[in-house]
Amino acid sequence: MAEEEKKGGFKSGFISLIGRPNVGKSTLLNLLLGEKIAIISDKPQTTRNRILGIKNHPAGQIIFLDTPGIHRARSRLNQSMVKVALDTYNEVDGVCFMIEADHPDNEENDLILGTLNKVEKPVFLVINKIDLIPKGKLLPIMERYSRLRYFPQIIPISALLGDGAEVLMCELLKVLPEGPRLFPEDLITDLPERFLAAELIREKVFRLTREEIPYATAVAIENFKEREEKNLIVIGATIHVERESQKGILIGERGKMLKEIGRLAREEIEALLGAKVFLELWVKVEKNWREDPRALRRLGY
Ligand SMILES: Nc1nc2c(ncn2[C@@H]2O[C@H](COP(=O)(O)OP(=O)(O)OP(=O)(O)O)[C@@H](O)[C@H]2O)c(=O)[nH]1
Numbered sequence: 001m002a003e004e005e006k007k008g009g010f011k012s013g014f015i016s017l018i019g020r021p022n023v024g025k026s027t028l029l030n031l032l033l034g035e036k037i038a039i040i041s042d043k044p045q046t047t048r049n050r051i052l053g054i055k056n057h058p059a060g061q062i063i064f065l066d067t068p069g070i071h072r073a074r075s076r077l078n079q080s081m082v083k084v085a086l087d088t089y090n091e092v093d094g095v096c097f098m099i100e101a102d103h104p105d106n107e108e109n110d111l112i113l114g115t116l117n118k119v120e121k122p123v124f125l126v127i128n129k130i131d132l133i134p135k136g137k138l139l140p141i142m143e144r145y146s147r148l149r150y151f152p153q154i155i156p157i158s159a160l161l162g163d164g165a166e167v168l169m170c171e172l173l174k175v176l177p178e179g180p181r182l183f184p185e186d187l188i189t190d191l192p193e194r195f196l197a198a199e200l201i202r203e204k205v206f207r208l209t210r211e212e213i214p215y216a217t218a219v220a221i222e223n224f225k226e227r228e229e230k231n232l233i234v235i236g237a238t239i240h241v242e243r244e245s246q247k248g249i250l251i252g253e254r255g256k257m258l259k260e261i262g263r264l265a266r267e268e269i270e271a272l273l274g275a276k277v278f279l280e281l282w283v284k285v286e287k288n289w290r291e292d293p294r295a296l297r298r299l300g301y
């Protein structure tokens with residue numbers, strides 16, 4: 001047990017990051033952890049699973065749950081994403097409700113406020129992307145939101161520039177219960193390496209493709225073999241799409257697109273795992289997987 005834990009007053013507990021798609025929840029998680037474990041894109045609905053990240057602060061251990069953005073979900077996949085986010089309400093000691101400073105008022109935020117009504121744990125309002133607005137616009141947002149419900153604190157941040165992260169953690173530590181570390185100090189997430197690798201591949205699809213394609217894509221790791229003598233990891237992954245036309249775009253002219261996705265993903269997987277990676281990608285059409293409960297389960301949703 002570390003010194004500060006023995007002294008007493010050490011805090012530990014769970015905080016979920018909640019908000020509409022694209023507000024910057026995953027960017028904030030990575031900023032707080034000082035490491036990239038959650039994928040990020042400029043398109044909404046990037047995160048599909050609960051991403052657990054462990055922050056070891058001198059005053060306590062904060063376990064953050066990054067969640068899919070809450071929205072009006074139509075497909076089964078999207079319904080499952082929203083459920084993942086809402087389910088965290090039952091297992092946390094506090095919630096960070098994130099909004100964007102540059103467009104704070106919208107139907108999705110109203111929807112989320114409604115879901116937060118039944119949450120008895122402290123709900124903090126985190127106003128992200130303050131780098132995008134002039135300072136004078138912040139106060140009116142804070143005033144408006146404090147009339148909508150009680151927030152123990154309203155914390156303006158820029159997850160992109162790193163502003164406000166320490167203030168946020170100090171405020172969160174205040175509401176966490178006293179207790180020992182819940183995870184070993186050297187652990188940053190409970191997610192398996194296979195999952196993180198699949199996510200990095202999906203992130204590159206989000207970056208390099210447009211319109212329906214990122215949304216119709218899921219990545220399944222087929223094999224993951226460590227060759228310790230060579231410090232090499234051999235990974236094979238299938239990118240599932242819904243239609244032949246999407247498969248064609250993902251592969252690209254003479255395989256160019258798939259090669260680029262593979263190259264960018266491999267570089268990041270190598271940095272993450274600290275080993276050389278041999279990455280092989282396949283593309284497979286699986287009609288309507290977003291509506292098929294069995295396919296969804298198999299693909300991890
Ligand atoms: N200007 C600015 N952009 C930001 C900030 N934080 C995040 N972004 C950008 O906002 C976009 C969405 O970020 P994500 O972290 O993927 O958002 P998210 O809330 O996790 O989105 P979902 O997973 O889709 O729910 C990315 O392009 C980020 O670079 C910020 O503080 N300022």
Ligand SMILES: [Mg+2]
Pocket residue numbers: 025026027038039040046047067068069
């Ligand atoms: Mg996200």
